[in-house]
Amino acid sequence: MPDKNVLIIGGGVAGLTAAIELAKLDCHVVLIEKEKSLGGHAGQFTCKATDECAKCGACIVEEKIDMALSHANITIYNQARLAAISRKDRFAVTFFTEKDAEQSYDADAVIVATGFQAFDPVDKPFGYKRFEDVITNLDLEKKLRHEIEVKRPSDGITPEKIAFIQCVGSRDSSVNHLWCSRVCCGSALRMANLINTRNKNTEISFFYIDVQTFGKDFQFYYDRIRDRIRMIRAIPGDVFRTPDGQLKLEYYLPSEGKQIEELFDMIVLSVGIIPVGTADGMMEKFGLEQPKTGFPDEEFMRPVAGLFAAGTSKGPKTITEAVADAGRVALDVVHYLQKQ
Ligand code: SF4
Numbered sequence: 001m002p003d004k005n006v007l008i009i010g011g012g013v014a015g016l017t018a019a020i021e022l023a024k025l026d027c028h029v030v031l032i033e034k035e036k037s038l039g040g041h042a043g044q045f046t047c048k049a050t051d052e053c054a055k056c057g058a059c060i061v062e063e064k065i066d067m068a069l070s071h072a073n074i075t076i077y078n079q080a081r082l083a084a085i086s087r088k089d090r091f092a093v094t095f096f097t098e099k100d101a102e103q104s105y106d107a108d109a110v111i112v113a114t115g116f117q118a119f120d121p122v123d124k125p126f127g128y129k130r131f132e133d134v135i136t137n138l139d140l141e142k143k144l145r146h147e148i149e150v151k152r153p154s155d156g157i158t159p160e161k162i163a164f165i166q167c168v169g170s171r172d173s174s175v176n177h178l179w180c181s182r183v184c185c186g187s188a189l190r191m192a193n194l195i196n197t198r199n200k201n202t203e204i205s206f207f208y209i210d211v212q213t214f215g216k217d218f219q220f221y222y223d224r225i226r227d228r229i230r231m232i233r234a235i236p237g238d239v240f241r242t243p244d245g246q247l248k249l250e251y252y253l254p255s256e257g258k259q260i261e262e263l264f265d266m267i268v269l270s271v272g273i274i275p276v277g278t279a280d281g282m283m284e285k286f287g288l289e290q291p292k293t294g295f296p297d298e299e300f301m302r303p304v305a306g307l308f309a310a311g312t313s314k315g316p317k318t319i320t321e322a323v324a325d326a327g328r329v330a331l332d333v334v335h336y337l338q339k340q
């Protein structure tokens with residue numbers, strides 16, 4: 001389809017996948033990404049292989065970046081932001097590039113692939129941003145990329161005890177985020193497995209409500225790790241710092257009906273996936289109201305012909321699910337363009 005132009009907003013794994021699939025079918029694709037680098041959150045994730053691949057999907061992102069950058073039908077603008085968009089026969093798009101140069105583009109279809117934002121746990125009682133040794137799962141992903149043995153952020157010692165706290169900002173009525181973020185159980189258990197392999201003397205405790213086993217490979221890793229970490233079904237409470245620099249976690253154990261205090265050297269908060277908003281107010285430009293869940297899905301986009309959404313912008317997904325979804329959306333776009 002050499003005479004068709006598609007704009008993709010977002011250079012994470014879904015945006016890149018959709019761009020590649022459309023480019024292979026000879027569409028011209030312009031992809032705009034607001035950050036300096038491509039890959040989105042998943043581009044920061046670590047490989048979680050131990051003696052074998054953990055099937056986390058992180059390496060797919062690198063592969064997609066290389067393919068998109070080298071494809072002649074794809075033009076990528078980093079640090080770009082949408083300025084205006086309107087629709088008559090086609091979408092008339094204006095955006096600013098990295099150097100504040102204004103660019104115009106006429107697109108036959110637009111895919112919103114703006115990904116997600118991570119829940120900010122600063123207002124939760126776990127001491128994030130108050131205590132250096134309380135980090136998020138995304139912080140840990142970056143740490144594991146650079147450290148063989150995991151070290152405590154405050155003083156660089158090897159932690160003897162690490163606690164993972166699950167469902168931070170997900171399935172949480174106090175912040176009106178009732179959904180499960182789908183990826184954090186899998187990602188935390190894979191990272192726990194990696195730490196267990198690298199830090200031989202570190203004990204890992206996993207505080208959870210339920211373990212969600214999304215993805216066909218998950219159960220294998222869950223069975224593998226569950227005997228090597230302390231799985232604690234509990235309701236975590238406040239975190240305090242003791243005078244000698246440890247973290248005291250209070251938690252309620254429903255099975256025993258009692259409140260417990262326990263010391264840890266590091267705490268990892270598995271933060272939820274929350275909607276990123278609506279791409280520089282783009283939905284409002286088309287007169288679309290805010291989606292009820294905050295995630296603009298297909299149903300929500302339907303009133304505007306030629307407007308599509310892909311990947312985690314529509315709701316929580318693993319990397320492989322986001323790739324599969326983006327491939328399917330690329331086909332929907334092609335079918336739409338064929339009818340034009
Ligand atoms: S899927 Fe994950 S664990 Fe396997 S090689 Fe790729 S990055 Fe490593």
Ligand code: SF4
Nearest residue numbers: 167170180181184185
């Ligand atoms: S995937 Fe696990 S940690 Fe994440 S929200 Fe769902 S149950 Fe909670």
